[in-house]
Amino acid sequence: MCELQGNVICNDCRNVGIPHNMLSGTLRIELLLYCIGIIFSGLTFFLSILIPMGYSVYRRNTSKKICKECAGNVMSIHTTRSKKFFQEMGFNLI
Numbered sequence: 001m002c003e004l005q006g007n008v009i010c011n012d013c014r015n016v017g018i019p020h021n022m023l024s025g026t027l028r029i030e031l032l033l034y035c036i037g038i039i040f041s042g043l044t045f046f047l048s049i050l051i052p053m054g055y056s057v058y059r060r061n062t063s064k065k066i067c068k069e070c071a072g073n074v075m076s077i078h079t080t081r082s083k084k085f086f087q088e089m090g091f092n093l094i
Contacts, residue, residue, distance in 0.1 A: 007076065
């Protein structure tokens with residue numbers, strides 16, 4: 001019996017490992033919002049701070065976990081579906 005290292009399994013390539021966090025949105029838009037905020041900082045506090053900060057918070061709160069190998073969707077190795085798969089393959093879950 002083999003021991004597993006990691007806490008997720010990829011639905012596409014069946015790689016077992018530690019997932020990668022993918023942020024929503026783009027860094028370009030985030031930087032653009034901060035630049036606009038700096039330009040208009042004398043006019044209003046709302047444009048200069050709240051909009052770029054809100055977008056930054058949104059990006060980090062809506063991130064999702066993806067496979068490091070193929071960028072596919074992942075699931076926990078502790079779900080019923082993955083446990084059944086591992087038992088069929090002869091792996092011993094810790």
